[in-house]
Ligand code: FES
Ligand SMILES: [Zn+2]
């Protein structure tokens with residue numbers, strides 16, 4: 001996690017906030033793949049926000065934040081993020097990237113879902129990609145309208161209202177040259193509509209890419225407690241800290257290599273407690289037994305009693 | 310030709326334990342101390358062998374142009390790779406090369422060793438990965454997520470060991486590892502592929518691989534094998550003087566490229582005869598342990614099965630005790 | 631460290647064609663390609679045509695412009711001889727089709743395509759051949775059990 005400072009705040013349309021973040025230590029922000037999101041901790045929770053630029057040598061990160069339910073991280077940002085506010089965020093994660101082998105790209109967005117598509121559009125312009133855009137918004141609820149005016153490719157359809165968007169999406173899906181990949185981003189209902197239209201038109205699943213506004217795969221996790229073997233020592237593992245590092249701080253050093261849950265070196269025995277496995281090493285049998293875990297990524301969903309010296 | 314790596318830079322792969330495959334991946338850039346010296350401070354090698362290795366690289370690319378090949382959709386990823394390679398190399402070896410990347414669609418590059426002065430543009434550069442390969446000692450590979458799998462969609466490689474990168478163009482990561490013993494049953498190829506797919510820009514990781522080789526040729530590809538002496542000849546040579554057998558090390562680095570998310574794989578190769586390695590007593594001991602214990606199928610894959618006896622006899626004759 | 635003692639041999643990469651005539655999944659349109667298709671008892675074209683009305687193309691190589699004007703939703707089904715089917719599949723993949731968009735039926739295996747590592751040429755040989763001269767450089771080729779779905783070729787050793 002890195003500390004960022006809010007360097008700019010402005011409206012991205014009704015109910016939408018655009019924030020510009022720069023690393024607080026003055027470093028250059030890391031580049032990111034188009035369509036990436038940034039996990040931001042705000043108001044005590046981590047949410048993923050789409051990055052708006054193409055990610056190539058960025059001087060800052062721009063994110064779009066729609067005011068969500070009261071008490072959520074987005075509402076907190078709307079109410080509290082001012083120029084100079086510091087925020088903690090993880091590195092950008094890519095899970096909605098343009099497919100390099102696509103012959104053409106069809107971008108479908110509803111409401112705030114247009115944000116990762118802006119990133120795709122900038123990248124498409126840079127690399128000379130063939131792209132078509134279909135976006136819809138509620139009446140008077142245009143999101144990032146002027147940026148869209150600027151980036152819209154020759155084939156662009158902008159509609160108002162759910163029914164019009166549904167029809168425009170279906171029409172666009174029905175006439176794409178073979179080799180096209182489609183990318184959809186919007187509220188859950190929109191994703192379901194795109195899926196069903198694509199299925200009706202016999203689109204292979206591999207040509208359709210849907211951005212879910214989920215938490216990133218390796219979120220900070222919840223805090224939990226670990227008990228060290230027979231010593232009776234108790235260790236508090238805060239959110240955002242791995243068990244491996246918490247053990248380090250307590251003077252218990254496990255072997256390690258990848259710190260990414262792939263090498264299996266940081267395996268530790270578990271005597272009791274429920275494990276939230278997040279590694280790529282352990283098989284279903286290991287998980288069912290529940291007596292080992294990989295300390296670099298996995299966590300406890302209850303107190304864990306560990307087999308450590 | 311042979312570009313021998315002296316022990317003080319040799320990436321010694323063993324740690325006193327019997328060897329098995331595993332996903333031995335770790336973050337890049339940390340220097341590792343060995344009994345003979347150290348390695349690993351940089352991704353790219355620009356040591357005393359660099360000019361000679363580059364000359365051989367260029368000669369092979371001239372003779373065998375298909376050693377650099379890419380599928381047509383890879384141009385963006387190749388450009389992404391070129392800029393990453395040049396920027397990283399210049400940062401690691403500022404006295405050898407400088408790279409100006411102020412405009413992301415243009416690169417200016419000066420290399421005082423090769424004498425190259427390049428002014429390249431994104432749209433005007435036909436095979437960016439091949440251009441990069443002309444300037445670095447590492448083989449370069451690009452993996453792209455296509456049709457549900459990571460695929461080797463661009464290569465610029467002249468120093469590969471006993472496989473054919475030209476044949477493998479377009480193959481999935483899983484299919485191109487088909488011939489390696491023990492990799493599939495363990496789920497390791499699948500696990501490694503999951504790991505690679507999860508790499509994010511900015512992360513650079515590395516792993517070592519090793520094998521044995523009877524000659525000092527950096528180019529040990531299937532594509533060059535017809536120029537080698539026959540198997541029996543090579544075996545006789547090693548039996549006559551086991552100290553000439555080379556330990557071949559691949560220092561592999563992996564990163565996800567920032568603009569496209571394609572995976573760049575670089576391989577630096579080191580080759581050193583046993584005779585030189587056994588001058589480090591700890592290495593001699595570790596080598597004897599690993600080679601005596603290695604199961605037959607693994608030994609065959611490491612090109613060592615049919616000379617195991619004489620090599621072990623040689624190693625024990627060099628024992629200090 | 632997890633031990634790994636899976637016995638040799640490792641999985642080899644050889645062609646894995648479907649054993650029976652595969653059913654056609656739903657699509658908006660089809661084209662059937664005969665690639666060395668002999669219309670034998672194991673031929674799929676007749677059965678496919680009862681499922682879908684579709685054009686049939688006779689092809690050793692796909693004609694130029696074959697993929698132009700096709701829309702997503704269209705699929706390709708290929709019937710014929712293994713070596714020639716592999717070649718059509720490789721061409722379709724190179725044109726950007728996904729695995730899901732290609733259905734294959736192999737009626738017979740009479741030929742294989744070999745890749746010469748010395749010169750890069752492709753040599754077509756009778757199926758089951760143990761060695762052959764390279765069409766490109768004349769060197770002796772011996773095939774490995776290593777096949778590329780991307781090119782439809784076997785890797786060889788050249789001597
Ligand atoms: S350090 Fe590799 S799995 Fe934990
Ligand atoms: Zn037929």
Ligand SMILES: [Zn+2]
Nearest residue numbers: 746749764767
């Ligand atoms: Zn040949």
